[in-house]
Amino acid sequence: MTASAAASAALAPETDDLVEAPARESSTTEAQPQVEPIEPGEAVGAPEPQPDDRAVGAEQAVAVIAVAPRAPKPRKKRTLRVARPAPSADAPRVLVIEGLVKRFGDNTAVDGISLDVRAGSFYGIVGPNGAGKTTTLSMVTGLLRPDGGTVHVNGIDAWADPRAAKRATGVLPDRLRLFDRLTGSELLYYSGVLRGLDQRTVRERSADLAAAFGLEDALDRLVADYSAGMTKKVALACAMIHSPRLLVLDEPFESVDPVSAANLTDILDQYVAGGGTVLLSSHGMDLIERVCDSAAIIVGGRVLASGALDEVRAGQTLEDRFVELAGGRKAAEGMEWLHSFSD
Numbered sequence: 048m049t050a051s052a053a054a055s056a057a058l059a060p061e062t063d064d065l066v067e068a069p070a071r072e073s074s075t076t077e078a079q080p081q082v083e084p085i086e087p088g089e090a091v092g093a094p095e096p097q098p099d100d101r102a103v104g105a106e107q108a109v110a111v112i113a114v115a116p117r118a119p120k121p122r123k124k125r126t127l128r129v130a131r132p133a134p135s136a137d138a139p140r141v142l143v144i145e146g147l148v149k150r151f152g153d154n155t156a157v158d159g160i161s162l163d164v165r166a167g168s169f170y171g172i173v174g175p176n177g178a179g180k181t182t183t184l185s186m187v188t189g190l191l192r193p194d195g196g197t198v199h200v201n202g203i204d205a206w207a208d209p210r211a212a213k214r215a216t217g218v219l220p221d222r223l224r225l226f227d228r229l230t231g232s233e234l235l236y237y238s239g240v241l242r243g244l245d246q247r248t249v250r251e252r253s254a255d256l257a258a259a260f261g262l263e264d265a266l267d268r269l270v271a272d273y274s275a276g277m278t279k280k281v282a283l284a285c286a287m288i289h290s291p292r293l294l295v296l297d298e299p300f301e302s303v304d305p306v307s308a309a310n311l312t313d314i315l316d317q318y319v320a321g322g323g324t325v326l327l328s329s330h331g332m333d334l335i336e337r338v339c340d341s342a343a344i345i346v347g348g349r350v351l352a353s354g355a356l357d358e359v360r361a362g363q364t365l366e367d368r369f370v371e372l373a374g375g376r377k378a379a380e381g382m383e384w385l386h387s388f389s390d
């Protein structure tokens with residue numbers, strides 16, 4: 048399948064994912080008056096328009112805008128599916144996080160997080176704002192020193208031997224701080240040689256990545272002039288150029304349009320199919336359910352559920368499970384002033 052065909056396929060609504068719920072029965076058993084069926088949206092009682100009938104009276108005008116109520120949309124029930132099975136329990140563990148802790152003053156942002164991510168896994172981390180996702184990923188990738196706990200990447204202690212761990216890791220951080228006065232091709236080149244690749248390999252891979260991410264026409268422009276989505280793409284390309292064993296991506300789909308998101312998903316899918324491992328954070332529950340085989344729900348710096356996607360969802364959608372674990376929806380109580388409109 049071509050990249051664009053694959054992107055289109057990924058974008059197509061997954062109609063077989065949706066199961067129609069049975070139509071709701073009428074709640075009354077009383078005899079109903081016989082009426083002509085009215086199509087939803089059809090005008091009721093409107094006189095047949097005549098060629099020379101331009102002036103309509105008030106009654107007729109009202110009749111013209113009296114529209115049959117639209118039938119309520121049938122509730123759709125989603126079948127819970129997984130994109131792919133989680134790696135088997137004997138697959139090697141590419142990332143092992145044990146008892147990770149990070150405090151900012153009195154605030155314990157990460158409070159003893161432990162996770163196992165196995166080779167070939169597409170692992171999603173979800174959690175409410177401020178749950179500690181970015182803080183955790185920053186400690187995994189060597190950007191933030193933990194106050195406690197350990198991180199092993201491919202068997203390497205990431206804080207005892209950060210250089211070796213970084214060679215095995217590609218990172219897309221949350222707040223992108225790129226050398227954006229470089230052009231896209233200069234940034235890719237810089238990322239490649241920084242990771243020890245020779246010039247020829249860097250050029251070849253840069254061309255492949257630019258084509259895969261649809262950035263060919265932007266390579267000679269300054270990254271500072273890129274849109275948010277393009278910046279995300281070039282940063283992801285830079286994270287992948289040294290073909291790391293583990294990709295750690297903080298909100299990779301933020302600001303990325305749906306077509307590009309499908310394209311990125313295809314690229315990451317191929318990477319995982321080839322034995323790579325992805326750990327990503329996202330607020331997109333549907334996306335996580337579509338692409339990930341495993342997930343962790345983090346709330347208040349703690350892991351409340353983790354493992355194969357089906358175990359984490361526990362028979363619900365990931366969103367429902369997330370909302371349940373995160374403490375449910377909060378009504379906008381005490382916000383009555385919001386309805387006292389200013390004009």
Ligand SMILES: Nc1ncnc2c1ncn2[C@@H]1O[C@H](COP(=O)(O)OP(=O)(O)OP(=O)(O)O)[C@@H](O)[C@H]1O
Nearest residue numbers: 151154155156174175176177178179180181182183
């Ligand atoms: N550098 C910092 N200094 C002080 N507090 C911080 C710092 N970084 C994060 N925090 C705090 O740590 C907690 C976790 O933040 P973090 O950014 O990890 O959350 P998150 O789950 O990634 O949230 P979001 O989904 O909103 O991105 C928050 O209370 C945040 O205010």
